[in-house]
Amino acid sequence: xLIASILLGALAVILAWPVPVLLAGARWQxxxxxxxxxxxxxxxxxxxxxxxxxxxTFGLAPFGDxxxxxxxxxxxxxxxxxGVPGELQFxxxxxxxxxxxxxxxxxxxxxxxxxxxxxxxxxxxQLVSLLSSPMEHSPGxxxxxTPAPVAYCLPGPFRSITVLSAGLVSLLDAGELEAVIEHERxxxxxxxxxxxxxxxxxxxxxxxxxxAYGAQLQVARLVEMLADDRARRVVDDATLARAIALTGTxxxxxxxxxxxxxxxPEPGTLLEVTERIRRLERLPNPLPRAANGAIIAAAVALxxxxxxxxxxxxxx
Amino acid sequence: xxxxxxxxxxxxxxxxxxxxxQSAYQLQEQLTGRELAATTVLTVLSRLEAKGFVERERSSxxxxxxxxxxxxxxxxxxxxxxxxxxxxxxxxxxxxxGSVTPEDAEALRRLLGPR
Numbered sequence: 001x002l003i004a005s006i007l008l009g010a011l012a013v014i015l016a017w018p019v020p021v022l023l024a025g026a027r028w029q030x031x032x033x034x035x036x037x038x039x040x041x042x043x044x045x046x047x048x049x050x051x052x053x054x055x056x057t058f059g060l061a062p063f064g065d066x067x068x069x070x071x072x073x074x075x076x077x078x079x080x081x082x083g084v085p086g087e088l089q090f091x092x093x094x095x096x097x098x099x100x101x102x103x104x105x106x107x108x109x110x111x112x113x114x115x116x117x118x119x120x121x122x123x124x125x126q127l128v129s130l131l132s133s134p135m136e137h138s139p140g141x142x143x144x145x146t147p148a149p150v151a152y153c154l155p156g157p158f159r160s161i162t163v164l165s166a167g168l169v170s171l172l173d174a175g176e177l178e179a180v181i182e183h184e185r186x187x188x189x190x191x192x193x194x195x196x197x198x199x200x201x202x203x204x205x206x207x208x209x210x211x212a213y214g215a216q217l218q219v220a221r222l223v224e225m226l227a228d229d230r231a232r233r234v235v236d237d238a239t240l241a242r243a244i245a246l247t248g249t250x251x252x253x254x255x256x257x258x259x260x261x262x263x264x265p266e267p268g269t270l271l272e273v274t275e276r277i278r279r280l281e282r283l284p285n286p287l288p289r290a291a292n293g294a295i296i297a298a299a300v301a302l303x304x305x306x307x308x309x310x311x312x313x314x315x316x
Numbered sequence: 317x318x319x320x321x322x323x324x325x326x327x328x329x330x331x332x333x334x335x336x337x338q339s340a341y342q343l344q345e346q347l348t349g350r351e352l353a354a355t356t357v358l359t360v361l362s363r364l365e366a367k368g369f370v371e372r373e374r375s376s377x378x379x380x381x382x383x384x385x386x387x388x389x390x391x392x393x394x395x396x397x398x399x400x401x402x403x404x405x406x407x408x409x410x411x412x413x414g415s416v417t418p419e420d421a422e423a424l425r426r427l428l429g430p431r
Contacts (some may be wrong), residue, residue, distance in 0.1 A: 079397055121408040126367050127394045129321045130328050131387070137347075146391055150398050151412035163409075180412050187410045196410070223410070245428040247413040249421045273420070277427055 001070065004309045008054035013048035020211045024218055027041060030279055033225040035295045037195065039230040042200055042299035052103050055311065058095030062087035064283045067310050109205035110198070117197060125154055128163055135164065138171060141181060149250040153184035155193040156240040162188070164281050171250055176243035179235040186230025192223040221272055228276055241280040248273045323352075324361050325426060333385045337380035366393055 020043060023029070029036040056067070062079070063070035084093070098144035132142040141162040144150070149168040154161050163182040169177065199219045202290070203212040230239050287295075330336065330346050344357045361381055364370040369390075373380045398409065 117408050124394065124397050124408055126369075127390055127397075130325050130369065131391055131394060133325075144394075146395065148395060148399065150395075152398060152409040153407050183412055184410070190419065193411060227410075240430065244413055245424050249422045273424065274427060277424075 001057045001065055003060065005054050005057040008050045008057060008169070008309050011125065011309075012047060012051040013056055015043055015050065015302070016211060019043055020215055024214055025277055028287055028291075029218075029222060029282045030275075032292055032294060032295075033222040033229070034235050034290045035287065036217065037222045037226070039295055040215060040222070040301045041195065041198070042302045044215060046302040048106060048202075049303070050100050053310045055095045055099035055102065059088075059092045059099060061087075062092060066312070083160055100255075106202075106205050110201040113204050114199035115260065117200075121154060121156065122133035125156065125161070128161065129156065132163060138162075138181060141312055151180045151184060155191070160188045167250070168247065171246055172243055173234050175239045176246065177232045179240040180244045180247070182234045183227045183231040183240070187223065190226060190230075192227070192294050195219060196223065221265055221275070224272060224276060226243065228280065232280075237280045237283060241277045244273060244277055244280075277304075287306075293307060317400050320360065322364070323347075323350075323356070324364055326350075327357070328383065328387075331370065331381065331383040337372065337376075337382035339376075339378045339380050341378065343381070 014311060023036075023039065026036075052299040060067065060070040060074060063073040074085065074088075077087065081136070088096075132144045135141040135143050140160065141164060144163055146165050147167040148165055149171045150163070150165045152163055153166050154163060162181055164177070164180065167182070172180065174190065196216075196219065199212075199216040203209075203216045206212045228240060228244075286292075327343055327348060330343055340361055342352060343361075344352060344354055347357070353425045361370060361372075365372055365381075369384055370381050370382050373382070398411065
């Protein structure tokens with residue numbers, strides 16, 4: 001199992017650093033954002049799996065060749081001696097403790113992030129329900145009575161809402177409004193909130209790890225492109241680009257008067273907005289089908305390889 | 317047919333419209349054209365109280381109700397969620413366009429060109 005451990009460790013290192021850095025710089029992402037999004041998820045999952053797996057297989061090495069069998073052997077040995085089995089040396093114990101701590105840490109952060117977001121979402125939805133009125137001819141959309149031109153969607157487990165402000169409605173023409181609504185519908189129907197929350201939890205677990213934050217930003221960017229592509233099905237590219245630019249130019253003026261204690265804008269926001277507009281101006285061709293297929297296959301392999309290394313008994 | 321959410325909004329609008337606290341009966345009278353049972357108004361009020369939007373004066377009989385915070389205060393909280401810079405707060409919603417600085421807006425305006 002030592003070989004499996006070394007291979008998993010190597011995979012963990014590759015997935016933690018060079019692979020995300022390379023992918024973050026890859027231009028093709030804006031050509032096939034959906035495929036890129038799958039790949040990011042696979043990298044994150046496979047990275048965590050191989051990191052925990054490397055520690056686990058190393059710690060369990062004295063107990064046999066496969067994971068299930070060695071866990072059983074460890075339990076039997078621990079039960080027999082009533083303490084730490086003699087086969088386990090200091091380094092094995094350290095690795096096992098590391099695996100348990102890391103796994104627990106990642107899971108706990110996921111649970112905390114989900115619970116906290118859900119509490120905030122519910123409170124926000126309550127406020128929206130009191131301060132907005134339903135939008136005519138647009139089920140699921142509500143108009144917020146404020147001059148700030150904002151639009152967003154609030155995904156919920158049962159009912160999701162799209163919120164537009166009165167300021168936005170007066171700023172945009174009918175086509176541009178349709179673009180905004182369809183963009184938000186894209187977020188909701190493709191459940192982007194779930195992908196975003198996973199990456200937010202990952203970053204929350206590893207706040208000192210710049211790659212995790214970078215991945216979160218990349219995923220947020222891809223999700224916007226996907227929602228834009230959804231909007232492009234109902235409006236032309238120029239209308240959507242205008243809606244993005246108009247909203248972007250109008251936000252800061254009112255943001256300061258509407259909100260006194262706002263923190264600074266999020267880093268990279270302008271980059272994201274201009275990138276979206278540029279993408280609409282010169283829309284790149286989607287990747288060829290074969291390339292998309294190859295990337296999806298790579299994403300599947302990334303999950304399959306560490307799983308196989310963990311359960312395959314013959315690798316010792 | 318008004319939903320519970322729409323009723324809550326109507327009741328809050330009435331409470332926001334006046335400084336002083338009001339009884340359920342007073343509120344029921346103002347909700348004209350809806351023909352609501354008094355119990356419905358009380359249900360709506362207790363839901364709003366549970367959510368922390370309304371407080372009840374228990375010293376008076378019948379109980380009187382008032383809004384905990386003004387409409388403007390709630391709107392400010394909401395806009396803070398929407399426009400606020402802290403990623404954690406804006407995490408629950410997906411904005412069409414995030415907050416941009418005035419300089420960013422100028423750059424966007426150039427990008428936009430004449431409309």
